[in-house]
Amino acid sequence: MEPKDVGKWEPEFQLSNVCIHASLLPTSVGAGKILYWGRRKDPRNQDLTDVISMHEHQTSSFIMDLNAKGKPSTATANAPKDTKGDDVNLFCSGHTFQPDGTLLVVGGHWLDGMGIKQACIFNPFEGEGKWIPMQPMERGRWYPTAIKLPDGSILVVSGAAGGNPDPNPELWRGGKWGKVQYTQSMILYPRLCIDPKGTGAVFMSGPMAISQWLHPPVFGSTNTVGAWDEQTAKREGGQREYSPSVMYNSGKVIFIGGGADGDKVPESSCELIDLTEPTPKWKQAKQSMAFARRQHNATILPNGKVLVTGGSSGAGFNNVSFKDAAHKERWPVHTPELWDPITQEWTKMAPEGFDRCYHSTALLLPTGQVLSAGGGEWIPDDTQQCNHQEDTLTNAQIFNPPYLFDAQNQPATRPTxxxxxxxxxxxxxxxxxxxxxxxxxxxxxxxxxxxxxxxxxxxxxxxxxxxxxxxxxxxxxxxxxxxxxxxxxxxxxxxxxxxxxxxxxxxxxNAAPALVPSHKVLAKHVAVEDHVPLDLHAHSAQMVADQKRPPVVLGLTPLCPYGLGPCWGGAYEALQHISDVELVRPLPNKEDSLAFVYTAHDILPDIDIWRSEFQRLAGGAYTWRGIEMTLSGVVTATGGDELTLAGNDSRPDLSLAPFQQSSKIEWDLATSSLKPMSEAEAGAYKRLAAAVTKSPGTPLQVTGTLQKLGDGKFQLDVKDFEAVGA
Incomplete structure (x- = not known):
């Protein structure tokens, strides 16, 4: 393999901590200056199983000067603090550049899944760079995305405060925060870009399967109501987490790989959408990558091609383990791939020297080179065979793409x-x-x-x-x-x-004059001034009060290690599109990892169809543990100890069975296992049999786990029961 065909990696160099967050500073000259920070001050001297150290509440940020490569990074002039003067951890924050070149950083880390309200600015033009605390946001945010709007404002979307990702964005405009009220559930770190048409709506390409357009309040308006466009676009690949999406040219977006569950590997396929078309639709790219990937990065090069680096091809959240002990094959992908938007073909590049998986970064430099750094700094999962200390990387490498070499594989002569x-x-x-x-x-x-x-x-x-x-x-x-x-x-x-x-x-x-709103969908929302802010808890409680039947309860385990609360958005979207589901509660039970839906009619859901539709729409991001239902009817003894619950006009009779530990659908996130069955649950079937013998013909409400025995045949593992109307 020759550099003119596959590029060339330069030797590694050491950094001061793990480069999990990286930004190319506008003060860069030559090779460039990078602001970066990680999870902890010095992971090389700390135990990854030390929970306290994994939740530090401070940030050690550094400047990497690539013109002085090989020299130690320089600590920033000060450390980020909030307006009270307290230290903050910017790990898991969102960040984007403002029009003046300062970097706005929002949210951060308190615990996994629990964000903070902080907002701060890094000013690279003052000395070696200075952190300045800003007015805090209204909500804590962990894994938010920040995007700069055409008028120069910054829209902050999603991020969890200790539960679900917040559906209400906030808008940084004129040096202060304003509320933006939406009514949609949201996934963590949504992939956002600006649609070049109309007023420059924000396009959300993923990770959820259904892509949407949203319109923030226009500049100069006192209105706080944003608008979701009625138009949507669906990716056939379903939800794909931990995958990059890039606008590789004006209005043209590629979504690359990603997605997986405990039993499946990620995807290698890619999907394209052209936002400049009258009705944009996703379509499969001509060619898939040679490697399935998750946790990878995608970098647009100066020639418009897209370089994909790193990622893992193994099943699971961040699989860096050996394929098997005998062969010592590892899942991390070291071979980058280069996508040509003209031919829509992928080409393998020279392999990188290190695992760049979860928490890795990649940035284009002014030289046309690509910085690849970081990886690791996540709490170990003991079920995986890997050395987490080894895979926490405080180093970086620089990739020289093929265009930097001439036909003799010598450095190409650059224009100046x-x-x-x-x-x-x-x-x-x-x-x-x-x-x-x-x-x-x-x-x-x-x-x-x-x-x-x-x-x-x-x-x-x-x-x-x-x-x-x-x-x-x-x-x-x-x-x-x-x-x-x-x-x-x-x-x-x-x-x-x-x-x-x-x-x-x-x-x-330079900043343009304020935009004038012209989009029809946006215009019809501009006059609304009295919109009540969305309260998901109140909305969920009202939905419960309005329903005449108990919900269908679903046990879902997210692939992400942070639980169903923070990782709820994709499940919420998928559940709304499966057969016979009329409503989905906007909040799950994060303690037991349960979701709640309501069907349009009193039916028994076809478990196989529901599972298949959900997994397709959610892209394999969740494990389906089972369905629990509460059904009403007369229970009869059909001989011996066998019980049957009578059907009705819309559902068949179904047999009843004792509740087993395997019937349990409540999940314990701490132990990664089903919660133990209680004595009351274990004895529910016998108590029901006794009640039927004592008062035959009494209508009962029976709760249990639904099992499919065959076509049109179902069983309910009895967990509890009570008289109808009790």
Missing amino acids: ISNAPGSVDYGGKITVTLGAHDDVGRVTWMHIGSVTHCNNQSQSFLDLTFNDKSLPKLEIDAPVSSNIATPGHYMLFVLNKKGVPAIAPIIRL
């Missing part, structure tokens, strides 16, 4: 750029000076990246038109709309006719 402006207005001209003998094949515009958890919350790409008639002076047309390029800092890549990029200067695209 000088006299680049520091900023430009929308619709303006960017004039730069190239080398005396340079030619120009393409000019591209790349927003500086900010990445964590497979989710680059600032990455975007655009081709720019140019005039090369007066070389070495090159005149380039700046973007004309903030829908296609939000205000902020961009790398300007000039590629010669051989596709070799110059080292990119970083140029600020």
Whole structure:
């Protein structure tokens, strides 16, 4: 394998902690400067099983200067704190750049699944960089996504405060927070980008199967009500967690791999959508990756191709274990793959030297190289055969893509750029000076990246038109709309006719005037000023009060290790689309890992169909433990100790059976096992038989786990019972 075909990795170098959050600073020159932080101050000297150390409440942040590679990173001038002066941990936060080049960081870590309200700004223009506490958000957020809107505001979506991801985003605008009221359940770290059409709505591509458009309140309006578009787009691959989604050109999005459950490996397939079409729809990409992946990163290169690095191909949340003890085959994927949007084909690249799985990062540098770093720093799962200390990586490598090598596998001669402006207005001209003998094949515009958890919350790409008639002076047309390029800092890549990029200067695209709302869906919500904020607990309680029948209870174990509360969004969406389900309670029981649905009629759900539909829609992100129902009717003894519950016009008779430990659907997250059966549950069937003998013909309400015995034949393992209306 030659570098001109597969690229080349440079030797590893050490960092000060695990690079879980990484952002390319706008002050970068040459190779670039990276702000980064991890979970703990110094994981190399701490035991991964030490629960206290895994939940530190401070952040050790550093600046990596790649022009001085090999030298130790420099600690930031100060550490992040909240407005009270207390330390905060920015692990599991969301972050994106503001138009002025400062980095807004929101949320963070208190415990797994429990976020904090903090908001702070990192100012890279003050000395070596300074953290500044901001007004806290109204809600704690763990795993939120922050996205910059066309008007320069920052929309913060999702994130858990200790339960479900919050469906109500918050809007950072004019230096303060405002509420944005939506009525949708939300998944952790939603993948967001700006739709270039209309007012620049926010497009959510995943990880949930149903993609949606949402419209924040417009600039200058006192309205706090955002609008979900009625239009949706469905990915056939279903829910796919821990997978990247990137807008590789204006309005064109690729969703790459991801998804898995305890028994299945992740996907290698990819799906595409073009938001510029009148009715955008997802479609399968022409070719899948050579490797199935989960926990991988996707980086857009200056030539528009997409580089995928790292990830695990094994089943499970973050499988870095041996395939089997005899063969010592490991699941982490070391071979990157490069996707060409023109041919839609994948090409294997030179293998990386380390596992880059959960908590790894990848960033494009001004040199056209890619930084790959981090991985690890997660609480061990004793069921996996792996060395978690070994897979907590405080190192990094830099990848040189094939375009940096000539036909003899020597470093390619780059074009050069000088006299680049520091900023430009929308619709303006960017004039730069190239080398005396340079030619120009393409000019591209790349927003500086900010990445964590497979989710680059600032990455975007655009081709720019140019005039090369007066070389070495090159005149380039700046973007004309903030829908296609939000205000902020961009790398300007000039590629010669051989596709070799110059080292990119970083140029600020100045903020555009406030947008005027024009989208019909948005317009009909603008006048609503008295919308009541969504309270999920009140909404759930009202749903219970309104129903005439007990719910169908589903036991669901999420693949993610944080429980059904934080990892609820995908299940909520999938349950709404399975056969005969009319309503889904917006809140699960996170303590027992249970979901509650209501059917349109008094029926027995076909367990096989429900399970199949759910797993397809949820992308294998949950294990289906079983169904519990409460049914009313007359119980009769059919001979011996056998009992039968009478059916009705909409459901058949079904046999009753004693409750077993295997009938239990309540889950214990701490022990990763079913909760133990109680004595009352074990004796429920005998008590029911005695009650039927004593008072035959009395209508009863029987609760138990539903089992399918065959076509049209069902059994209920009796857990409890009572007289109808008791």
